């Protein structure tokens with residue numbers, strides 16, 4: 001029988017994504033002032049991160065900026081053990097690393113980000129964490145390196 | 160078929176919008192369509208969206224627009240193709256009795272990426288893609304079979320279009336009375352590029368539903384998707400016959416779809432038809448096409 | 464709505480890599496089998512709906528090339544793509560097109576050939592301004608939501624592992640299933656590599672090459688062509704907000720599936736799903752998700768999902784067998800996976816599920832899951 005063949009193609013495409021005013025403002029505050037901003041829904045009062053055009057629950061346009069703190073509460077966590085491609089580098093991220101859904105103080109949504117801790121015994125839902133920032137901010141969410149337990153008290157539950 | 164009412168239409172302009180996000184762009188078109196129909200999002204039962212992942216640089220590209228099309232905790236189907244096809248599917252789901260009011264939305268920002276690079280990936284990966292074919296090259300081949308000069312590349316265009324369909328309307332609105340769509344063969348060497356059997360089939364289906372025996376007589380005007388300049392003549396000749404080309408292309412509008420983004424163009428043609436039928440009565444044809452040399456074809460007939 | 468039924472289904476053998484066929488040929492294989500099952504020829508098919516997530520293979524408008532495999536030339540072809548729910552959404556779209564009265568016979572084909580592309584790269588094309596800052600992947604995101612579900616419901620790794628074992632034992636009786644794991648045990652699942660706490664390798668679905676087709680017929684044709692058609696009784700879609708952080712404890716609440724099931728049950732008149740439904744084919748990308756879906760689908764009270772699997776209620780010989788086919792945990796060609804759920808549910812109603820047939824199926828449930836929390840629900844019945 002004839003040997004089967006595979007035809008190879010490599011895709012190299014690039015895109016330029018437009019941000020609109022809401023993301024531009026979020027990034028400006030993050031980069032220039034090290035502040036995090038959310039948008040509050042005029043109907044349900046939910047504070048959204050990331051900022052966006054409308055609250056999907058209410059189909060209401062958003063325009064009221066609210067300052068959100070860079071501290072928050074862990075609502076979910078995991079330790080990743082397999083190499084997953086880091087979209088910022090295109091390379092697999094060294095394992096193991098901690099990851100969490102963090103509800104920032106003042107926000108109603110959670111933020112998916114890295115944890116400084118990768119020992120599951122030292123993590124729990126409800127623990128308080130603080131953002132650790134990169135020295136030179138470039139204007140991306142990656143300017144937050146990861147979140148670390150507040151005051152080195154890993155078991156410090158939210159009040 | 161039972162006529163489907165077109166309650167409202169809305170669209171953005173199609174100038175390049177490098178700074179505008181896809182959700183915000185789509186939001187503008189949706190808001191315009193709701194305002195035109197005098198409806199709120201609460202009146203909409205379901206949505207059919209049309210977009211293309213590789214153009215958006217996003218997997219499952221309708222994820223980005225869930226909120227602005229009002230799809231949170233609501234039904235949405237997403238057609239990976241031209242917006243006119245999405246309109247046909249929306250009409251089908253109304254005919255099925257599944258929904259009463261359907262919002263149809265199409266978007267594309269061709270300024271985001273490299274159309275020539277992307278359209279190379281629409282050709283089969285084994286025989287045609289390695290030849291470096293893309294939409295412009297394939298259209299040049301098609302133009303040459305028609306003894307025409309190579310076409311100009313499509314202008315960069317960004318935008319969104321939306322229409323609202325319903326099985327009933329309190330007001331006399333233009334209504335969709337026929338539709339058809341079809342796919343042609345893929346390999347360019349298998350096709351007679353001077354013809355379009357898929358368009359002929361799409362039109363035949365639409366005419367049957369609309370009870371049109373003689374399209375030359377019964378169709379008042381036509382809006383064609385002419386992404387490349389030569390295509391207007393080609394599609395018109397397929398629809399109305401080469402012998403009387405001049406007479407019947409006269410029915411085609413002077414409003415070109417060149418400069419309307421891919422995947423939006425067909426829905427934009429339908430909007431153009433609806434706007435004109437609000438001013439003058441008649442029976443109009445809206446045309447959409449997608450894929451290499453118009454491999455996919457859709458026809459919608461609207462009457463007022 | 465007009466009555467529409469599934470009158471035939473067809474699948475390929477699902478495997479890690481089908482090097483012997485192109486995507487077009489893969490689709491043709493499933494199509495040919497479905498036509499034979501329905502006892503019709505391609506000439507009787509009025510319209511075609513396709514399902515595929517093209518960025519996993521790195522294609523654009525793949526139906527242009529692959530449509531031929533479904534007999535699509537000169538016919539109305541519509542391609543649906545909504546992430547994991549693509550297949551079920553294509554089945555719902557095909558149902559609507561058939562119920563429109565314009566088409567008598569509609570063919571739905573879903574396919575994915577993961578071996579031809581870079582699935583992780585395709586998956587990574589999320590919101591560039593937000594999600595692409597974190598290497599989370601599908602596994603990491605599931606693990607996050609699972610940590611909330613475990614904390615609130617107290618389900619154990621053993622209970623999740625039992626789901627994984629059930630799927631693979633059922634798959635052993637399904638010749639089309641991808642993973643064939645003789646002697647799979649709870650211990651083997653728990654000993655398998657940890658991907659992201661608490662998700663082990665064997666808790667997750669594989670990536671498969673495969674295609675699946677479903678054929679619908681309008682009432683008159685269905686009655687003539689099929690001795691026991693699977694009638695569509697409900698088809699409901701719910702989408703949700705775009706970011707994982709928008710969703711309140713997504714596995715715990717799973718509001719889309721809860722609401723879609725509620726509406727579907729209402730239409731059919733189901734008040735006690737566990738008792739009334741005879742078989743379910745649900746889209747469970749990870750073992751823990753199946754437990755969460757039990758609650759959202761009303762098979763048990765909140766917090767009772769672990770007990771359901773402990774008591775064997777959803778095993779092949781239980782009160783409500785869930786995923787006799789082996790489910791997504793055994794076979795996952797993404798664009799086909801939702802079509803497989805509907806095809807398997809229909810085959811159970813038609814009495815054509817072979818060695819994994821459940822006895823006396825009158826009412827079958829199929830679900831789709833995709834993106835972070837989108838859901839489709841379909842209910843099929845005999846008569």
Ligand SMILES: [Zn+2]
Pocket residue numbers: 041042043044045046055056057058059060
């Ligand atoms: Zn709100």
